[in-house]
Amino acid sequence: MFDNIINGFSQILAVGPILGIILGVVIGITFGAIPGISAIMAIAIILPMTFYVDPIIGITMLLAVYKSGIYGGSISAILINTPGAAASFLTAQDGHALTKAGKAGKALDMSLFASITGEMLATLVLILVAAPFSLISLQAGPIEKVFLLLFAFTVIGTMAGESIPRGLLSCCLGMLFAMVGMSSITGASRFTFGYTELMGGFTFTPMLIGILVMPEVFNVIRRRRTPHHEMMITHSPNPADNRISFKEFRSVFGTILKSSGIGTFVGALPGLGSSTAAFIAYSEAKRTSKKPDEYGKGSVEGIAAAESANNAVCGSSLIPMLTLSIPGDDVAALLMGAFLIHGLTPGPMIFFEHTETIYAIFAGFLLTDLFLLGIARAGFKFFVKMASLRRYYIFPCVTVFAFAGAFTAGQNMNDILILILFTIMGYGMRLVGLNPAVFIIGFILTPFLEQNLDQAVAIVGTEYHLFFASPFSWVFIALSAFFVISSMRMRRKAKAATLITLAKRKAA
């Protein structure tokens, strides 16, 4: 493995990949910092531009956008109390309180250092865990893979949706849309209604941009009358308030390590995502803190906990994708699509079929942290200025990039129609509480399910009990049941807590 990592570094230390990382970091921080634009939106818009470059450059650039975009979300959270990403909600509480106290520099520094430490630790875990874990998952045959995929659908559907039926319905709709076009197994055309244009199914990129990106533009248009908030870094006359000293960083290093561990673990589980990681790590840090009263009122430790955890998810969310072909969250689903477009099929075989490429991507992932540190430190003012641009400069450009991106995929105007239809559908899904990210995961994983199911049926023939002969089958059934039940209990508890709060407010 060590040789592979060294080899990976030798591949990534070239002009093309380095420029890709720098561009990715700049785009990621800028997009992440703009309220209303998230990392996932940035990746979806940039994705078509990477089709025509080497996978090492393209994928590394997308991963740089991802990492920097998650960090960028904390800039607007700290400066104007508007999280650029949902995971930065807790950072906004403590960070903005520090900004109001004239300590924006301290909050931004803490956020950057914690983000990078969390990301680096999670990336190291990814590198050390992914390849050995893939050796175990290689032992899985089609039957085990079917149960594994069913487990993934269940977990993602139950954990990520607004309610369990809505999450699972989102997943089923994604699965149904994935079955439009020619069946990869029988060659039959399904749900095409005589339209030859539908034989190839729905083009992935326009659908992705439509479902995940454009509804955010709709949201901005709806809020177009709300006043624009100018971002500004407040400076304190006391230099110590404008930066983090080594002593301060050392005092929260334990919290960063613990939160990074929580973020890495949560990220490796499908369906939970960076917001959950940030909330768990923040609660744990508050519980064990010597100054729990400061949390929510400008705690540097609070920023460290939330940021290190939500950034640690970046690296570890790739573990299930690279070892089991299961994207853990919406960004991982998008990245899985990018891997597939670049001819790399995520899964255990990737470590054997594309060893050089995957280790070069890992090296790039590590290197991104260093570039993120340097670029973010050097360009705080630039990013704040870019993120302060008025929405009528940003969103016309987003519209045109989305159009060009959708067209680039197949150089076909029909793809623009797909973009428009899925934009409306994506927004409609949000309105009725269906989860677009779960829809995309259902869409991506269904061909794998169908292929493995076909092979599994061929293996068992008419002896269907053989489906349950492997212990893996029972393990995944038990895990699925466990996740459904625990999700139901969690939701019931949350609902009861809300009802109690409402009753208390009414009584008051």
Next chain:
Amino acid sequence: MDRRKIDVALSTLLIILSVIILTNDNLVEGGAESDLSSMFLPRVVASLIIIFAATIAIQSLKTLSQGAQPEGSEVIITNGFSGIFVYIGIFIAYWLAVPYIGFLVATPFVMIAVAILLGGRNWVPIVATSIVTPLLIYYGSREFLRVFLPTWSL
């Protein structure tokens, strides 16, 4: 807007579509023999859709029949929807116009229209951005990506 009513209507529609998938054999054409029929997985998914859609519809119907007021996520706030319809109109016009007048001609108008919709009134920077951005995308796509965006064909 009461989301529960939309839930009931949407669930009914999904159930009808799923029943069609379950009962209609004409939705699939051709294909080779296989252990797994081409319609096996679509029908399993359609059955699951019926179950989940029915669950959502029943939950919504229950609260509607109790006469309970919609709370939290059950209320869809429709403020600003007119802007969305205008935006969709702009995008459809863009899609229809580009094959004829080309990307470079259509895009500045679309960018200006979206900027106006978002309340932009600083004409000089808006017009400048609307001209420079499509030029960069057009020549960037052509030179670096080898993607040829549509040109004037009238």
